[in-house]
Amino acid sequence: MEKNTVVLGVLGVDAHVVGNKIMEYALRKEGFKVVNLGTFVTQEDFIKAAIETNADAVLVGSLCGHGELDCRGFRDNCIEAGKGDIHLVVGGNLVVGKQDWEDVKKRFEGMGFNRVYPPGVSPKVVVEDLREDLQRKGHE
């Protein structure tokens, strides 16, 4: 079976690289082909990389608390670029201050993300969900 390709990176003006490296390691270990764009990645960079690599999923990390602003329009931009059906995942410190998680999650789902993860989520969970989601998508 061909490996699934995922584009990984930290969105926006955001230098938090540790989680990014851990996610890359976890994904590779589980057999994904990982295109890691590192830190300071724009929406456009993610989408262009997804086009060239024909990626199955984009995993967006956002740690600086500006996630809500930075992620706006992500799905719409994918649709414009002809990658409207790509699987979108986001996680990290998406918002600042104490906010109700369910509420935050809903907001990001509303922006078109298929999976939204809270701070401190285990990479294992993310990878397992991703495999399941892509398998399900492959059967559809």
Place this chain on the structure above:
Amino acid sequence: MNEKVDYGLFIDFGSTFTKLVVLDLDGERVVGRAQSPSTVDTDITLGLRAAFEQVDAAQGTARSYPYKLACSSAAGGLRMVTIGLVPELTAEAAKRAALGAGAKVVGVYSYKLTKGELGELESLGPDIILLAGGTDGGDKETIVHNATGLSRSSLHAPIVVAGNKVASDEIRAILESGHKECIITDNVMPEMGVLQVDKARSVIREVFIRRIIEAKGLNKAEEWIYGILMPTPTAVLTAARLLAEGTDTEEGLGELVVVDIGGATTDIHSIARGEATEPGMVQKGLPEPFVKRTVEGDLGLRYNASSIVDAVGKEKFQARLAGSNLNLDEAVSGLSQAPEYLPGSEQESALDTQLARSAARLAMERHAGTIQTVYGPEGPISVQYGKDLRGIKTVIGTGGPLIFNPSPAMVFGETVYSTDNPFSLKPKAPDFFLDDHYLLYAIGLMSEVEPNKALRIAKKYLRRL
């Protein structure tokens, strides 16, 4: 004269002149030079023989030469079209590969080619097409679509395929079914963030030697010489690389930049890694090739004199010609109609210098990297795009408008880092060298056979300002 002395003859078939340099290989010196109008339209050997005769007349005797090697930018140069997927990614990588192979890039296309674009491509009539798109194992659909379009077109140019390797068998079958010559080579961007243009460059050069020389009717010259080895820009690039890196036994000058100002374009070659020199700098964009050539098609001192003025801004340009009562519009349009014209009056000469300065500055700013400051929650962050050339210690200038300029140091001065534009990463304190013997192309050719001697001759004859 000593008949046993080994001389090398190096020829540049240019679009206007056939230039020739004779080098004494033992004495490592320049012994003669000649130029004669190029005769590509009739019989390329006419101009070549005329130049030969000049050299023989000057030597006093006809002699034989162990090396007679040529490069060519005649008959339009090596005209290429490049095709990729995303403009900033594989389309840019393909363009860089073609420029690095000494091509004149006449068209750059991205995404799926439309019928209109294919028609445009047919009328451009390139010598070689470079088809890229998709990382290895990445997108296949676009490059296959584009190969299909090319296969059905009326184009006869050889197609170098340097895209997603997974699609290469399919692409070969498609192109061969349309009776197109296709050469499959390594992907110019095998993975995101990896630029790999060397293989494509050498394949392009092979195709140039094997196919293009003949297609352009230049092969007739090979009755007189041993071969046209490469396009002229490649010869200059090869010389630049030799000068920078040196050989096993002869030390080079280290990382450097070559500024080549011409009548139709201004080329910049950098042989430099260009990595960030400041701590904490974040590098973005496609990785830079160590050997990088950029060509500014709007910055030629003759054919495009008016576009240099436009790029600077007419009023600003006029202000720099302080005291001149030259009619700028007339003078500039006169230059584009008479590409061989040399300035007669002092005012015309001042105009030429101003044009050369502007071309050098703009071309260098487009070639060098830039710094942008972005503000994050934890303060400002510097992001670098392209090469940081601030540490470069050597800038070499070539091309008629620079060599024959009365004040080359002023033109060179424009290539240096300036606080007027601190975000442009130009060399900070380089030494300037002028190629006033017009040798660089010959050095590039000679480096194919006698690299040590070529390097020593270059070091001897480049004049430090």
